Amino acid sequence: MQRLLNNAENYVDEMLEGIYFAYPNQVTSVGNDLRCYVSKNVKPGKVGIVTGGGSGHLPLFLGYVGEGMLDGCCIGGVFQSPSADQILQTTAYVNQGAGVLYLFGNYSGDVMNFDMAAEMAQMEDINVMQIAAGDDVASAAKENSEKRRGVAGIVFLYKIAGAAAEAMLPLEEVYRLTQKAAENTRSMGVALSSCIIPEIGKPTFHMEDGSMEIGMGIHGETGVRRGKLKAADEVTEELMDSILRDLPYQDCDEVAVLVNGLGSTPREELFIIYRKIVEILKTRHIKIVHNYIGEFATSMEMAGVSISLLRLDEELKKYLLMPCSTPFFVQK
Amino acid sequence: MQRLLNNAENYVDEMLEGIYFAYPNQVTSVGNDLRCYVSKNVKPGKVGIVTGGGSGHLPLFLGYVGEGMLDGCCIGGVFQSPSADQILQTTAYVNQGAGVLYLFGNYSGDVMNFDMAAEMAQMEDINVMQIAAGDDVASAAKENSEKRRGVAGIVFLYKIAGAAAEAMLPLEEVYRLTQKAAENTRSMGVALSSCIIPEIGKPTFHMEDGSMEIGMGIHGETGVRRGKLKAADEVTEELMDSILRDLPYQDCDEVAVLVNGLGSTPREELFIIYRKIVEILKTRHIKIVHNYIGEFATSMEMAGVSISLLRLDEELKKYLLMPCSTPFFVQK
Numbered sequence: 001m002q003r004l005l006n007n008a009e010n011y012v013d014e015m016l017e018g019i020y021f022a023y024p025n026q027v028t029s030v031g032n033d034l035r036c037y038v039s040k041n042v043k044p045g046k047v048g049i050v051t052g053g054g055s056g057h058l059p060l061f062l063g064y065v066g067e068g069m070l071d072g073c074c075i076g077g078v079f080q081s082p083s084a085d086q087i088l089q090t091t092a093y094v095n096q097g098a099g100v101l102y103l104f105g106n107y108s109g110d111v112m113n114f115d116m117a118a119e120m121a122q123m124e125d126i127n128v129m130q131i132a133a134g135d136d137v138a139s140a141a142k143e144n145s146e147k148r149r150g151v152a153g154i155v156f157l158y159k160i161a162g163a164a165a166e167a168m169l170p171l172e173e174v175y176r177l178t179q180k181a182a183e184n185t186r187s188m189g190v191a192l193s194s195c196i197i198p199e200i201g202k203p204t205f206h207m208e209d210g211s212m213e214i215g216m217g218i219h220g221e222t223g224v225r226r227g228k229l230k231a232a233d234e235v236t237e238e239l240m241d242s243i244l245r246d247l248p249y250q251d252c253d254e255v256a257v258l259v260n261g262l263g264s265t266p267r268e269e270l271f272i273i274y275r276k277i278v279e280i281l282k283t284r285h286i287k288i289v290h291n292y293i294g295e296f297a298t299s300m301e302m303a304g305v306s307i308s309l310l311r312l313d314e315e316l317k318k319y320l321l322m323p324c325s326t327p328f329f330v331q332k
Numbered sequence: 333m334q335r336l337l338n339n340a341e342n343y344v345d346e347m348l349e350g351i352y353f354a355y356p357n358q359v360t361s362v363g364n365d366l367r368c369y370v371s372k373n374v375k376p377g378k379v380g381i382v383t384g385g386g387s388g389h390l391p392l393f394l395g396y397v398g399e400g401m402l403d404g405c406c407i408g409g410v411f412q413s414p415s416a417d418q419i420l421q422t423t424a425y426v427n428q429g430a431g432v433l434y435l436f437g438n439y440s441g442d443v444m445n446f447d448m449a450a451e452m453a454q455m456e457d458i459n460v461m462q463i464a465a466g467d468d469v470a471s472a473a474k475e476n477s478e479k480r481r482g483v484a485g486i487v488f489l490y491k492i493a494g495a496a497a498e499a500m501l502p503l504e505e506v507y508r509l510t511q512k513a514a515e516n517t518r519s520m521g522v523a524l525s526s527c528i529i530p531e532i533g534k535p536t537f538h539m540e541d542g543s544m545e546i547g548m549g550i551h552g553e554t555g556v557r558r559g560k561l562k563a564a565d566e567v568t569e570e571l572m573d574s575i576l577r578d579l580p581y582q583d584c585d586e587v588a589v590l591v592n593g594l595g596s597t598p599r600e601e602l603f604i605i606y607r608k609i610v611e612i613l614k615t616r617h618i619k620i621v622h623n624y625i626g627e628f629a630t631s632m633e634m635a636g637v638s639i640s641l642l643r644l645d646e647e648l649k650k651y652l653l654m655p656c657s658t659p660f661f662v663q664k
Contacts, residue, residue, distance in 0.1 A: 018603030
């Protein structure tokens with residue numbers, strides 16, 4: 001495997017040591033557990049926001065911990081869930097008396113462990129509410145949307161939740177706004193190659209040169225169909241069509257757009273795709289209020305891209321456009 | 333080729349259209365040429381800074397055009413130089429009467445075209461000075477350092493030059509500070525795989541699984557040696573040893589460190605490498621004042637990493653730590 005690591009067992013902890021070395025003024029770990037990652041600047045009295053999930057997706061998940069965004073993140077092994085105990089420990093640290101929102105992707109291991117941690121936290125008199133992001137339209141039909149998995153669209157939810165908490169809104173309001181953002185977020189992606197999980201050492205799945213999997217998940221979960229690799233404009237049309245049909249967008253709607261590279265797709269190509277998105281939305285008279293173009297939720301060195309749209313109203317727009325600053329994500 | 337594009341001939345221009353769509357308030361093109369890329373907010377009376385080079389290296393080169401950094405960038409085809417005419421046109425636009433600094437990587441095509449543009453600009457009474465960055469210690473021996481090619485270390489030079497110009501220093505001072513930064517910058521990288529130039533459609537060179545090329549350039553230029561792929565810590569030691577030996581660093585020196593992913597290396601691994609850099613510099617009592625860890629100068633989907641060090645003194649530190657903001661690079 002053409003990768004730079006020492007040994008697979010230490011992969012996550014050595015990565016975390018590097019991150020703590022890099023940003024000592026901004027983040028730290030709690031309870032002698034490198035995998036309980038928190039902001040050093042948790043604002044007194046603020047609603048806490050905790051996320052978590054498997055490693056291998058940087059800047060997801062920990063990269064969104066910081067000013068105006070999240071307060072804590074629990075880190076699992078590559079593509080594995082953190083434990084309920086780690087979530088509880090992180091919750092106790094970030095809780096400032098105003099309660100804590102859990103915000104994570106809709107994957108069974110994460111759902112189970114966040115759920116268990118929430119029960120334990122309630123027993124310690126910490127008020128916890130939960131949202132499991134399920135923005136990937138390719139992962140289940142609309143009538144089974146509770147089964148949809150979370151992908152890069154969770155970044156919109158982090159942004160809204162973080163800004164709402166930063167504005168010192170109470171837990172129920174932070175929850176309401178974030179839930180509204182979740183209901184108005186849709187994503188879909190395409191994968192062109194597999195990635196290698198360090199402990200396994202070989203590609204998770206095989207894709208032939210010249211093929212693509214439309215709707216594949218960020219761990220290699222099956223998508224809508226596998227077929228011949230098409231031109232970027234056609235791929236973009238197909239993704240946008242599924243997104244726009246799933247949540248009927250109206251003329252004059254305002255949206256935020258996120259174009260996410262999965263790992264090895266050159267940044268150049270994300271802009272070729274964004275160019276086509278602009279054209280498509282123009283014909284629909286949908287206005288782009290803000291864009292994010294880069295790597296926001298990766299899958300190690302997987303090739304491919306995902307597109308996420310957040311439909312905005314006045315209050316979502318207000319929180320989306322507020323500034324934030326983490327070691328991995330700065331919005332002015 | 334597992335890549336997202338329409339057709340190879342339009343690759344660069346479609347990418348640029350996407351970028352102009354994405355950042356309409358920050359950048360624009362001049363003279364009806366998409367490849368003459370300038371900041372929309374050139375500060376009156378300020379020294380202008382112009383860079384340029386081939387495409388395929390995002391965020392290099394154009395990503396550093398913006399507030400507190402560069403004013404213009406001329407864009408060539410993938411791995412190709414922009415033309416002297418494009419450089420002249422961009423120069424004329426950014427010149428505010430205080431002169432212009434050309435700051436580019438030391439590659440023959442770029443050197444030739446910037447040189448020609450400088451002559452033409454002088455004929456139009458624009459005062460131009462030039463610096464060709466040559467930070468890659470693997471590309472030539474120390475006694476032939478004028479032959480060294482430029483790699484990711486140029487980002488340090490952009491930062492210093494941009495901050496010095498933003499502070500309204502005259503051209504000679506901007507030049508002196510940037511030249512001092514150039515003399516104190518050293519880089520070296522390792523490549524683990526090739527990339528594919530869209531117009532060619534197949535890998536530029538072949539690397540067997542389990543091998544690496546120490547010191548390879550960002551276009552695949554030969555390095556110091558090809559050998560068996562080693563553990564991340566050993567690779568880091570080898571790169572750091574070459575860098576530290578080339579510019580004798582002293583105990584108690586202060587440095588900035590840049591760890592750069594070449595394209596498909598997961599961000600996780602850049603932190604495994606940074607962890608080892610911190611350990612090595614600690615034993616040498618060299619203090620890290622600032623770090624940059626991410627993708628700053630890529631080579632499409634090439635796997636690998638480069639490390640750059642800038643030795644600081646008080647004035648370099650002052651300009652390094654000043655804020656800046658471009659669509660691709662924000663420092664608070």
